[in-house]
Each structure stands twice: as C-alpha cells, then as structure tokens.
Amino acid sequence: MVNGAIRNGVTYMPKFDGIVKQEGLWAIRSWLESVSVDAPVKAAAPAATTAAAPAASAAPVTPAVARTGEQVFNTVCTACHTAGILNAPKIDDKAAWEPRAAKGLSGLLASSTTGLNQMPAKGGDPSLTEQELSEAITYMLGKAGIDLSKAASAAAATPTTTAPAKPATN
Numbered sequence: 001m002v003n004g005a006i007r008n009g010v011t012y013m014p015k016f017d018g019i020v021k022q023e024g025l026w027a028i029r030s031w032l033e034s035v036s037v038d039a040p041v042k043a044a045a046p047a048a049t050t051a052a053a054p055a056a057s058a059a060p061v062t063p064a065v066a067r068t069g070e071q072v073f074n075t076v077c078t079a080c081h082t083a084g085i086l087n088a089p090k091i092d093d094k095a096a097w098e099p100r101a102a103k104g105l106s107g108l109l110a111s112s113t114t115g116l117n118q119m120p121a122k123g124g125d126p127s128l129t130e131q132e133l134s135e136a137i138t139y140m141l142g143k144a145g146i147d148l149s150k151a152a153s154a155a156a157a158t159p160t161t162t163a164p165a166k167p168a169t170n
Helices: 003-007 022-034 067-081 092-101 106-115 130-143 148-155
Strands: none
Touching: 022 067, 067 130, 092 106, 092 130, 106 130
C-alpha cells in the first residue's frame, strides 16, 4: 500500500511516479515507515478508570509540547524540501527562498497554512500549530542563510516616499 500510495498519490500527497526514481520511492517508503503512527507500540496496561473516557473530538490532536522547527522539518517537510520535489525550494537553496522570504513570516505562514501550488495545507500534517509552522519556516530559511528578522529590519528601515499633504482650503 505504501509504495503504491507514493507512486500514485493519495489524499494530499502528490503523485511521484515519473518524478522520483525507484530508489527514491524506496527511500521515501523507508522514511514513512520509520515515522509511521501505525507502528506497534508496547505500552503498559492502562490503570482502571472510574468514568468512561470522553468521546474523541473531530479536531486533530496536537502534541502537548510544541515541536521545534528542526523536528517539524525532519518529520513533515524533509520529504519535499530536501530533494526539491515538485519544485519545492531545497532547504539550502538561498536563491529559491529569497523571493519567498520577501513575503515575510506572515506571508509564508499563510501560504503554508492553506497550501500553495503542490504543497498541501500544513505540509499534509493538520496537527501542526501556527507556532510549529513558524518555527519550521524560520528553521528552513536559516538553513538557506536567510534571517527573517534582519530582512524585516531592513524593510522597516527603507524610507517610503509619500506625497506632500495638500494645503487646507477654506
């Protein structure tokens, strides 16, 4: 199933057949299996409870502790941004990131929240919080040698030209 889903695409995941060589498909499959939430986990038996557990909500479960930008990149973003799949800017490609960085963090956050071009909303992980997305964006830009705080400071320091005020008429 996993290899077929990678080759043919499923839900938010784009089709990689013809874009990624067979070796790449196997690498993606291996990585997906290593981070699979379906992997068996040995856990201690839960203690007896006195009340029934509340019904699960439809909202995605968010982790109790926010993930760092590097953690989000390594678990969500790396599949496309390491190899530049489907024209995703490679993590270390400053020239590819510079025009995107011009939108500022709020613009990049909006694009990554809703999805843009081939990138699905939140990179395909609906559990990502706004803070985690911001951290991941900052992490990737940092790896490309772009510091958004400096870019924002430079933009703020650039003088803007305004038309002189019209004199009041009575």
